[in-house]
Amino acid sequence: MHLLVIYDVQDDKVRNRVANACKDYGLYRVQYSAFKGELSLNRMQELFLLLKKILGVDVGNIQMYPMCEKDIKQVKEIENVHFL
Amino acid sequence: MHLLVIYDVQDDKVRNRVANACKDYGLYRVQYSAFKGELSLNRMQELFLLLKKILGVDVGNIQMYPMCEKDIKQVKEIENVHFL
Incomplete structure (x- = not known):
């Protein structure tokens, strides 16, 4: 199943742990505070907990x-990336 | 149709304009950079443009x-709000 996770987390360390958990579950970053990917329903529930x-x-x-x-x-996307 | 809009925008003014456009289209803020709501397909396409x-x-x-x-x-949500 496709899954999008978005988060607003105040504390830097906690926010990083949230991002790392998403990565550990095979999701990939689509924005600074958003991860996307495919997960089974079981793994999704595990990640939620x-x-x-x-x-x-x-x-x-x-x-x-x-x-x-x-x-x-x-899904529609608008993206501008500047290479510095 | 339900719609979720998420954004990463570098410039403060532009980011505010994105947020205001979402509000103008009747969406409501669910996170700092995320809006949700209901829109017809036509209005959704208008908002995209x-x-x-x-x-x-x-x-x-x-x-x-x-x-x-x-x-x-x-949709699953985890929320902790501290009232200061």
């Missing part, structure tokens, strides 16, 4: 969006 | 995720 544990009582918001094949095909 | 125009040649990445009813029901 892990992210909950990582955030703990710290201030933050983490959202997980499972997406079907049809929806994923309709 | 507007965001493209706003970003112009500035550095940034904007992603629009249309989501079906089934997917939107599966």
Whole structure:
């Protein structure tokens, strides 16, 4: 199943741990605070519990969006990258 | 149709303009750089073109995720808000 994870986490260390957990689950970064990838429903639930544990009582918001094949095909993107 | 818009935009002014455009289209903020809401396909396409125009040649990445009813029901969220 396709999954998008987006997060707002105040503490730098906690935010990095959230990003690392997403990477560990095979997701890839699509924006500074957004990861995307494919996960089974089980692994998705595991990741949810892990992210909950990582955030703990710290201030933050983490959202997980499972997406079907049809929806994923309709994603639109605007990107400008400047090479310095 | 449900829509999630996420963005990474370098310039503060441009980022604010992106946020304001999302608000103008009736979306509401769900994270610092994420808006959600309901839009018709036409309005979604209009918003896409507007965001493209706003970003112009500035550095940034904007992603629009249309989501079906089934997917939107599966969204999971972890939130800790501290009242100071």
